Amino acid sequence: MCSANLLKVLLCTIVLNQCLGFFNQPQGTEKSEPDDCFCQLEGKIDECNCKIDTVDSFNNVKIFPRLQSLLVKDFFRFFKVNLRRPCPFWVDDSKCAMRYCHVEYCEQNEIPEGLKGEAKPATKYTENGEDDCDEHTNLGYLNTTISEKAQLDIEKWLAHDQAQDNFCVEEENGNDSEYVDLLLNPERFTGYAGESAHRIWRTIYLENCFRPKNTFSFNPYIQTATLNSMCLEERVFYRAISGLHASINIHLSANYLLSNKHGLSLKDPKGEWGPYLEEFRTRFSPESTNGEGPHWLRNLYFVYLIELRALAKAAPYLEREDYYTGNASEDYDTKMAIKDLLSVIKKFPDHFDETTMFKGTKEAEKLKYEFKQHFRNITRIMDCVGCDKCRLWGKLQTQGLGTALKILFGGQFDYDVAGNLRNRKEMQLKRNEIVSLLNAIGRLSTSIYKLDDFRQMMR
Template sequence: MSTKRWILCAFVFISCVLASSHRPLDENQLFVQDVLQSDGKDYCKPYGQIRDTCCDYQSVESIQSDTFSKIQALVQSKFFKYYKLNLWRECPFWNDDGLCMNRDCSVATTDESLLPEEWRQDALGALQMSPKGSAFQPFKVCTYKDQDFCVADDPSDQDVVYVNLLDNPERFTGYTGPSAGKVWQAIYEENCFNIVHKMSEGCPTCSAISPVPSNSPPLGPLLQDLAGPTGDDGDDEVCLEKRVYYRLISGLHSSISIHICDEYFDRTTGQWGPNLDCFVNRIGAHPERLQNIYFTYAVVLRAVTKLDDYLAQYPFQTGDVAEDEKTKILIHDLISSTKDCPATFDEKTMFQGADSRSLYVEFRDHFRNVSRIMDCVGCEKCRLWGKLQTTGLGTALKVLFAYEDKSLSYRSNPRLLNHNEVVALFNTFNRLSESLEAIQKFRKMYADRLAPPPQQRQLAQTVGDWLKWLLDGARTMAHKLIKLGQLPVPSFLDDPLEPLDPL
């Protein structure tokens, strides 16, 4: 091969290598990158006003940052770490044949002898005695009041157990497939005012599943069971109350998905930890889901703030006076931090129209159905946390919509909330707060994945400088050889060399 031909071939080869380093991302990867790096701002960090609330995203993140350590300390206290429920109540809507047999699906219950005497079944039974006799069991007839947004477990049921939430963390269990999908399908399609199609209009990301823009493969069908929540362009004709309901359900669902991705089991290493691919597929590539987590946090925060006076007088009764006083101090400290900020949600704008009563009843009854659907979850641990968080969100709705402000006082209304509702409300608030904390963690993980370490960057720059020198030399030599041979100059030799950016 002649020298001239060799140099031309070498130049073409190096040009191809350079071009391949600039190969564009496919459409899905470009979409994810646009969402996660919008306008050069932080990954997955929304800006501006949260629709249908009184606050913006920055304010919510500021409040969450100020209160995170406080709510974490609170849910680890004796009163808030125990939750009482029936883990084995039959599904009222369909025959459940999708029980999860994985070890991680199981729940460890707590022996009642280890609990305060005030909480035990015998004490509870004594409180339920009626003039009609011990055979009278009103809870067998109805386990909720007109003001309740949840259908609670019957406290007199022999299958009700206590669970230590700290011993049973919410995380990935491997529970998936038709059984898991059927639960959320029933919630979205049958208990969301039949507005799913309207809330999805103008929402190009509602059904998109996109990989992280890297060489790692996307996850499979496990990640494809999240129903498409709200888009900002197609839901203007949906009334405020229905929008709020839908966003609350979507925000709760999205928050639960984040917990699964944040506590994900890596079968290769045998370790639990955050899974960025899981997060991007479930949440990061769907900004409307991310927005709804902030929305749900803002609503629950408003309910927690309104309970300040009630909880100041609430008897926590753990059997330890010093522990009870410590719990009250933690509660006061937490709520004081939230009250320093303006209200995040204005519940008085809801249910004000001509059909407000019927809309309220429909709103409440739909949510009651959601609480009952949680008994159809085939994984014990998923059922535990699903029931707890729907109860927590239902308690927040009860505080905001079922009572006048003057009734939110322990002196005038001591039975406003029971033990389970207080525990569920603050644990739900904590889980939402942990979701916002996890979002910040995933931001950093995404940035680290796109930005290689300094040593790699330096090596890439060195290689890039060397390639540029080689190409410049090849260009000059090719020009000389072509001039000597009186050959026409190929157009690619006259094009300016694009700056090399191997990353």
């Protein structure tokens, strides 16, 4: 009897201590799920002197809002791209996996007068002439319609360009290149997945990224613990590609089709789009990425600093551009917005330091050549993406990063002691390069901003 009473007393004591421990626990120290904190990054960014919380504050408060207002300007919203170029490496006829997008411009009275003669029948009717408005098409549907006036203005912009020297594969030349309004074709989840999408990234990592010597793995992603066995230039290349990949995955998680999650009509052409935390966890949590997800997120900050440094280095050049579209008032506003953005970027204390790379020896020059050729191959791989919208944004962001690398490691901007550009012909940027560079940093900036949203959702 005494033993039974003693056992009851012990059990009560244990329960009481647990309750007291719970109520006395300081606020904010509750036990979390293992992956609840994986995106709460801190400390110094690899290969840089800057800390993550410094970049978060700088981007979210100063850079992100400026880019959001700049990138809606006409000069930056039209991007010329060739989406019909065949894949040079393999035969691929894959398409987006989901078919929920509504076909636009189904009715004749909905098509602008200047575009009626150019509209393709497939965008209006089925082959038998019946209205196809209610049928589903690819979720990655690309709206390539631009008004007649915009087409004429674009021809003037092209004549206004006096560019040379291209780092990436040419996008704007050729009969198959066309201007796309980026505001009508936002980057978001398209359902493009499966073997086709995996093959794109597998080819980029396994065949075009530098790998640790004397190692071989079918895993395309290099384990962070082995990166230090590679030289600085090789690590920079991998971190830049990994950061770009992470940024794209954040965009898809932050702009996800939610309609089917809430029982809404999937025939709605606009759908309901927004952040989907489970998709973000799948792409980045340690449990689903063999512990590498948080490192990939850190690489996002690294590639952001690379492109930020390129903008700072090219600032005297970019400040002298006219940003010509034919609309004098908007052109002036665009130029002032660029100057304001660059003035803020130049004050940032810890840009990426490109002067530590490719120093001195013939071996360094050889490595620099390989660096460039690897990246050019990656821009070619974008022609193998089986979803038009994914291909568009893949091309734009790789060209933007390629333009940043061209600025950092290509020709030189010839400045005098006062910081003025002596000779514009020493290095020139084409309009498409400037558009892709600013839109690419805009995508990275958005990723860092959205990453903070996902942190709040996890809390």
